[in-house]
Amino acid sequence: MLAESCLFSYAKNVTMLTAQQVKDLELKANTIRQDIIKMLVEAGSGHSAGPLGMADIFTALYFNILNHDPKNPNWDQRDRLVLSNGHICPVLYASMAHAGYFPVSELKSLRKLGSRLQGHPHRRSLPGLETTSGPLGSGLSQASGMAMAGLMERVKWWVYCLTSDGEHQEGNTWEAVMFAGKYKLHNLTVIIDRNNIQIDGFTEEVMPLEPLKEKYEAFGWYVLEIDGHNFNQIVDACNQAKTIFNKPVVIIAHTIAGKGVDFMENDFKWHGAPPGISNMAGEPPKEDQVKIALKELRTLQGKIRSEHE
């Protein structure tokens, strides 16, 4: 019953954050998006669309939801954030840097020789990373293992697992969904980046995932669906997840891949490509891509200011 009333609250779009908090988070996410573009340009390779699409969720986590201490990354009572689809790590790195785990200037070392910011995250390289990821489909199992051990020890910390929609084509993901359902890992909250694209096209064309909500429910999970760019909904869903006692919770976050850069939005061509590298049909010429992207993000930033000032 609790669950149903919570769901109903979405219809009313309960505001949990103050206008100032929302504004601060939006500004932070915008800065993170700009850093993502700059990092990718500097690196000359890497994924664009996913990191931009998840910037709001990462911002909400690192600047509002997570119980963590960037100056003490090994603090044993910290919440654990497991990034399963490691390829969107530019957004993870940018969020961590702005949260204070390491200097923002280090973001420019992404993918370079000797960098702590490996092309896909390597736990032993960078304090604050909870795991090593890149090969898809194994993060949810690791998060489940952490949650399982957490329940055994009755700890207070929480486990968050961020997954992509595409990696739900991996068998390993469903093994974990079954496992977490069986053991009722209520200290585990999964957020799926439901942006509908993957490298070869739209998920529903490559290998359909729907009905995703019903699949999770059939495996014994409690499912929430949100707009992954609405800070109130992101924070509210994560808070709600903590009230569900006998099930793991999955938040299907509907996002726009490439969010914030018009020519990248909802376009799978940008899944694995950084701006400024190649000319693509229907896209701005390569020499203009970075300029347009950054200008657009900065303009958005201007809009936010004008709305709230």
Place this chain on the structure above:
Amino acid sequence: MNDLFLNPKLFDEDIEQVPSRNGFGEGLVIAGEENKNIVALCADLTESTRIEEFKKKFPDRYIEVGVAEQNLVTVASGMAAVGKIPFTTSYATFSPGRNWEQIRTTICYNDQPVKIIGSHAGISVGPDGATHQALEDLALMRVLPNMVVISPADSIEAKKATLAIAKLNKPCYLRLSRDKVPVITTDQTSFEIGKAEVFYEGNPSASSGRCADVVVIATGQMVYRALLAAKELESHNISVRVINCHTVKPLDKKTILKAAEETGAIVTVEEHQVSGGLGGAVSELVSQFYPVPIKILGIEDHFGESGKPDELLNKFGLTKENIIKAVIQVLRMKN
């Protein structure tokens, strides 16, 4: 031989025989008593991988994962990340066979101290046939940075190895047998990860002077057969040193290079493909630092088949007689 504390009945017909998986099961219970952070995970093979006792004794520290080997090791990786010492068990063809990439990324590269226990390794699995006879597992695990690879000679050594890997803060692979194998060691026999042990030093023949004529480096239950071959060759005036190389990685370079230098000829024996296992490891070392003739005994690029363990070991050339033949071949190459 007495100072090695090997089984005094080593060369008797009625030597006791026990599957090495039993020793693992006993060791895991002791390790569990010693350290409450040890947990066991299994993919629907609790009885046959011998973690039933652990499950009975520590039901809260036993996790049934179901038939899902990829999940088995990745859940274990997550548990290790927050302070547990997970032992995962399945048959070696499934784990580390099916879940190799997960072991590579989430355990080895991620550097988590998960223990992969692969039971039913080798051709001696018997009637289940080739699908269940892991002959590639040593190669698969040996190429992974950070991984420690151990293949015990008998059940007592398997027990010691279990206790030792429980205390080692690294990813480990432990290879176990299904079938009964002769118990050649005792509780007193020394065991140290990474330390190959000379289990037999034949009396030097008149021609060779101070040292054995040849060294047989064996792993797993092949150590027993190597010892039988050494004993028999002694009566033909061929002096053999037998090394029990239970740790395939990291290889005991010192003991092996010393043997290469002193004997000048090597035979390796393993219940595994001739590529990539113990023979591969020894060849990689010796060819670079002290090249001597080597003969690698193992499965020659074949899959196994159904049959009784002894029938299969005969058919695939892993008997005392095959070792004797290989020794003679390698001695010819040496001279």
